[in-house]
Amino acid sequence: MLASSLRAKGCKGTTVARATATTTTTTGGWTPRTTTRVAGSRAGGTSAKNGAWIRTSRRGASRNQTAMSVQLSQDELKKQAAWKAVEYVKSGMRVGLGTGSTAAFAVARVGELLSNGTLTDIVCVPTSVATQQQAESLGIPLATLDEVPKLDVAIDGADEVDPALNVVKGRGGALLREKMVEMASDSFVCIVDETKLVSGLGGSKLAMPVEIVQFCWKYNLERLRSLEEVAGCEAKLRMDGDAPYVTDNSNYIVDLYFEEPIKDSYAAAKAISALEGVVDHGLFLDMVTTCIIAGSDGVIVKEK
Numbered sequence: 528m529l530a531s532s533l534r535a536k537g538c539k540g541t542t543v544a545r546a547t548a549t550t551t552t553t554t555g556g557w558t559p560r561t562t563t564r565v566a567g568s569r570a571g572g573t574s575a576k577n578g579a580w581i582r583t584s585r586r587g588a589s590r591n592q593t594a595m596s597v598q599l600s601q602d603e604l605k606k607q608a609a610w611k612a613v614e615y616v617k618s619g620m621r622v623g624l625g626t627g628s629t630a631a632f633a634v635a636r637v638g639e640l641l642s643n644g645t646l647t648d649i650v651c652v653p654t655s656v657a658t659q660q661q662a663e664s665l666g667i668p669l670a671t672l673d674e675v676p677k678l679d680v681a682i683d684g685a686d687e688v689d690p691a692l693n694v695v696k697g698r699g700g701a702l703l704r705e706k707m708v709e710m711a712s713d714s715f716v717c718i719v720d721e722t723k724l725v726s727g728l729g730g731s732k733l734a735m736p737v738e739i740v741q742f743c744w745k746y747n748l749e750r751l752r753s754l755e756e757v758a759g760c761e762a763k764l765r766m767d768g769d770a771p772y773v774t775d776n777s778n779y780i781v782d783l784y785f786e787e788p789i790k791d792s793y794a795a796a797k798a799i800s801a802l803e804g805v806v807d808h809g810l811f812l813d814m815v816t817t818c819i820i821a822g823s824d825g826v827i828v829k830e831k
């Protein structure tokens with residue numbers, strides 16, 4: 528089932544996937560327009576139509592795997608993607624730690640591998656106060672970009688992933704630090720469950736966040752709303768109860784909602800960034816180097 532239809536049905540956070548309980552987690556899955564490697568693949572075809580995600584077949588799976596059908600929760604899928612991503616972390620590396628419920632599984636796994644001695648000598652840069660607190664509670668050595676300006680790998684979730692592996696991030700409010708950390712990293716491993724797949728960014732009809740300074744926020748909300756590049760979007764100040772939501776950087780967020788996917792994400796990103804008072808936006812274009820997608824057919828790895 529396509530992510531957009533799952534989201535339209537309000538399936539986020541609920542049990543969504545029928546998965547196959549196996550030791551091999553890489554057969555079949557979703558395939559984007561771009562040519563990609565499916566790790567350990569016995570997967571079906573890799574072609575796609577009209578730049579959309581298509582589900583590939585699981586040829587051979589029943590012959591080669593223990594195909595016991597079980598119902599996996601969305602959290603279990605997030606954990607599977609996160610654990611796979613942590614395989615990219617090696618001892619001695621400098622690691623960016625993302626924010627959100629999927630990234631939290633990766634942070635927990637890093638903590639576990641450090642405490643049992645599998646990983647040694649790593650230093651991590653968190654992308655939010657929440658992640659910093661989680662990492663501290665697990666005894667993960669932390670630094671900032673001031674101290675460690677170049678990272679080997681960053682692991683983070685996303686809100687939407689398109690077939691070219693461009694993503695929307697920041698529904699958790701950490702977009703600025705996430706973008707800074709992920710841009711400072713040699714590789715960015717994005718971890719999602721299949722409900723995050725969209726045919727075009729903005730297509731989930733959920734928020735595409737823009738972080739703005741508090742000063743004259745209404746003025747900037749109106750300017751965002753009237754940008755030609757995001758024509759037709761609805762713009763709303765993100766709230767936290769009765770008060771505006773405030774980011775870790777003491778800024779506000781304007782969430783943009785689209786009826787249709789954004790026509791040209793690059794043009795939109797450029798136009799949004801050009802507004803004085805905009806700090807950053809949730810369009811992370813050409814940043815993901817590896818996307819790990821956990822879904823009903825297992826975990827697949829897409830390399831950019």
Ligand SMILES: O=C(CO)[C@H](O)[C@H](O)COP(=O)(O)O
Nearest residue numbers: 627628629684697699700701
């Ligand atoms: O960008 C983010 C936070 O700013 C998150 O990575 C994104 O919102 C995905 O979160 P989750 O894994 O909880 O679905």
